[in-house]
Amino acid sequence: MKQLMRFAAVGVLNTAVGYAVIFGCMYLLGLSAVVSNVLGFAVGLVISYVMNRRFTFRSVASAPREMLRFVLIFLLAYFCNLGVLLLLIKSVGMHEGIAQVPAGIVYFGISFILNKYYVFARVAADPTRQKA
Incomplete structure (x- = not known):
């Protein structure tokens, strides 16, 4: 948490x-x-x-590899955010301002999960690391 x-x-x-x-x-x-x-x-x-x-995440892994992964996850999360936003506005008819909230939640969730388990996974799986 x-x-x-x-x-x-x-x-x-x-x-x-x-x-x-x-x-x-x-x-x-x-x-x-x-x-x-x-x-x-x-x-x-x-x-x-x-x-x-x-x-x-208190990572000590290779920065260049992590950085590339971080940017890829940023782009993936952003395009998921955009997809949800457009779906809610165009298909559901949700107000544009209100649609930003669930789209932002999708971005945040995808970004956190993939950063934790993909970008910074090596550190997260390290049993010698202290609990955050």
């Missing part, structure tokens, strides 16, 4: 920093919304990886 709470805290932090970068790039640096968005998501993704590696 502590690991899940840490994962959620990292998500809040990287989201806040990502939005700060997006708005800073747009309103302080005068960059376009698209460029600002890409930069904000890139910064958020890096923060998410580093914090989840060190704080949430």
Whole structure:
């Protein structure tokens, strides 16, 4: 349970920093919304990886392999989020704002499970590691 709470805290932090970068790039640096968005998501993704590696899962495995897996899981979770969002809006007729909530829950769930059991699995399966 502590690991899940840490994962959620990292998500809040990287989201806040990502939005700060997006708005800073747009309103302080005068960059376009698209460029600002890409930069904000890139910064958020890096923060998410580093914090989840060190704080949430306490990994000591090979960083390059984990990083590749982390990005792949991010993309998979994002596209599942997008699929649920579109399904709820287009097929179910759910309000766009309300549909963001279950879509976000799907993203969070897939991301946590696959990060725990795939990206950082080697550490999670290590019996010498202290419990989180």
